[in-house]
Amino acid sequence: MAANQLATVQAFLQGHPTVKFIPPSSAEFTTAREVWNGSRPDKPLAIVQPQSSEDVATLIKFVKSNAIPFSIRAGGHNLEGRALVQDALLIDIRALNSVTVADDRQSARVGGGTLQGEVVKRLWSEGVATATGTIPHVGYFGWASYGGYGPFSSKWGLGVDQIIGATVVDPNGSLVKIGANDAVLKGIRGAGGVFGVIVDVTIKVYPAPSLLAGPIIFDTSDITKSYTDVNTAYNNLLDTETLPPQLTLQRVTFNSPRGLAFAFLFAWSGTEDELQEGQKWSEKISSLGPAKMNMVKPTTIPEWISGAGAHVPRVVYGSSRTYNVSSITPEVAEAIGSNLAHLPADAGAMFSLHQVRGPSATPQVHTSVFEPREPHFMLEILGYSVTPEKQSDSEAWAETFAADVEAAASSSGVLLPTSYVSVYSAAHSDSANEWVKKVYGDSTDELRALKATFDPENVFKFTVPSLE
Template sequence: MANLQEPNFSALQEFLSSRPHITQATPSSPSYASLRSSYIINDAIQPALIVRPQSTDDVAELISIVTANSIPFTIRSGGHDMFNRSFANGAVTIDMRDIAYVKVDKESQSARIGGGILIQDLVAQLDKEGLVTATGTIPVVGYVGWATHGGYGILSPNYGLGADQIQGAKVVNAQGEIIDADEKLLKGIRGGGGTFGVIVELTIKVYPLERALGGLILYQSEDIVSTIKQFNDGYRALSTQGEGLPPALGAHQAVINSSTGRAFGLLFLWSSSDIETGKIWLDKMLSLAPVAMHTVTTTTLAEWLKVIGTVVPQQCYGPILTANLRNLTPEVVDVIATHAQQMHSDPSVMFGIHELKGPATTQGGHPDSVFAERSAHFMLEILPTVMSPENLDAAVKWGTAFHEALLKTNADNLLPTLYLPFVSPEALDIRQVYQEQYDALVQLKREYDPKNVFKFALAQI
């Protein structure tokens, strides 16, 4: 009888030899480098084996084998995690990306999706049906990982967070059983991700939208400090006038290193078929600061995502830093503008702002989710990521100074919560992430995974 305290990889290899349809690669395999490749380059983390199941049954059998033989494993649903938590040294990576189907039910306005589908592929499939759902802005992010850990995005003001789209889930649990998540487990999945099992399928809400208005606006940035302050003065005024900004308006501020230099811009998306009203709001956004150029046109979400994807590098080195703030006060905007001016020139260095409001906030009521931060707020992401590793130290120094300056602004404007996907394992305080939902998460973990089989999940309890 095998010693279950020591990993028994031979049992897994015997299983895989009888399942030739499951792609596998060891570090010596020709395909290993491409299968291991991910957004953040970190060659120090090398899984012992990468496997790509083709079905829910494959996943269930794999979980049964690795748990029975004490083999450590991680789950990869996309591979865009900023800290390479899809991998662990000496472990097996179960790469879900071949389980990527989309099955639409227009009558119930829902879709069943495979646990490894990427945002770009989900959006493209829904587009064929004249449908959309809330998504992130980076095309190659895995949808399931994005949605189940919260899921900020440019469509959140209209439809809510990614977690709010989840109506059902099929999970492979710690015993290797395929189960349909009940409401109790669904609450944990909405914010807790794969803490309790492998999410092999989600059922999500979808919405009719054949045409949208979207693109990228770049403002004149020779004096980027003045431009950012002018834009935010105007944006703040629009937000507080009358009924405020409409839900269909998605406006994501960003600072990038463009081909013509450092630039302040706006990812613009009007998610309503009322294109004429969208053009009115486009004109308002264009009037907030002098415009250098824009690509905004009548489009689809799929086409918009392709345009935005051209701004993001395929791979880079480096971390991410984040902070949640109630408002973009003049004090905060001054910090943003100052550090935007000082931003490192590597093409991969970026800064962006997500705005959470509308149906995702407390006013909408979300007792069925463990995602903690439901007040209206801005989530800032500082990306000292670089294409050239020799630039990494300087970029991280810039990002760290930026982050520290934000944390020194008015304490009453800072929220205590952090966004789990953007927190490094070294800095992670799981209580700070989940706040009043922490105890509920712990109770669910005790019930569904008491032996901590899924110990490499992002929410490590």
């Protein structure tokens, strides 16, 4: 079956030389197949690299009419490596790499395969910026469409909130423009890949801010105590002061070249005149505990993001766990801190905590299917290793960590019912239906109805999420 399908693809592509064809027999196949999660075993039927939206449209018509299974790959940073599907044709859209700022400088059109680092650099060179994540190699659309937590979420909102239009290759292989009045836009904001190939997306952009950013690193000689004490001080700060919208904080713990690091990633984006206030906030965050180093400094978004990306390995082996909680209670902090004391000494094992507040946490039920929209913390327990041999150690650590956090969050009444699609592993639910419900919560029925209207035959089947 697969051999026949491969021959069919090869014969078709002889008439379409602009689409690059990489069969399993090619010397390039191993590199072209590589995604962030190296433990994904699936081997695609072959890899094709379309060079334009028209190439993508031609490919979708072809795979549909020949019933050839296929999947889409952009940045390859889905945490489970879900772009790879056994014996499915992998359509790698990284050549759709473009950023065009509109004349009114309020929006930009971004190619569906553009990586975040490229988006940030190209916008910055034109004096504008938008919400992004911190890792440059992640696909921009994959980041934004599924939620998009990042260092500007308190100021501009989440990634989903930036999307105002898209061009989609639909299930018939037609190029369709989606605008603000099209019902499916709401589904693209939260579940982008299920409706078609997004060959470009139109997003909001803003005047480039003055940025103060960097890690504030705390002592880790007793990580449990450090984590719980800093958390208590931070909760006191939240009780006594309102954090300004210019400030977004992410807490991370990882193995740096100098050993275990626990840091608040501080990002202050405002006007030139507001930098002094930002500096005061950096000192306030430093004083939450025994800070070893405050590396916050004036910088640019491209520089900040490329620095953050340098700490994350390009290929890892393992799996992730995630929870949304409404606050980090002392019990939850204790569960986190005591498990960080056993963080495997491996660059792939990490823990991160995003805080969602301000414009990211306003009820926007009519504009996206992303959940939750209340203020919350999103916990990422990253049970990965940089070597396959140590994968099981990292996963065992993550499993215990997750169980402890879940118990502490449940007993202190802060566990929220939904989980983040990009980090929630398929292995954590009994069925695909349960998985979708866990991610989309009250928006599940609406998402399914949009899918049934836009892709009634489920042509886009191997997608994130998977809507059986």
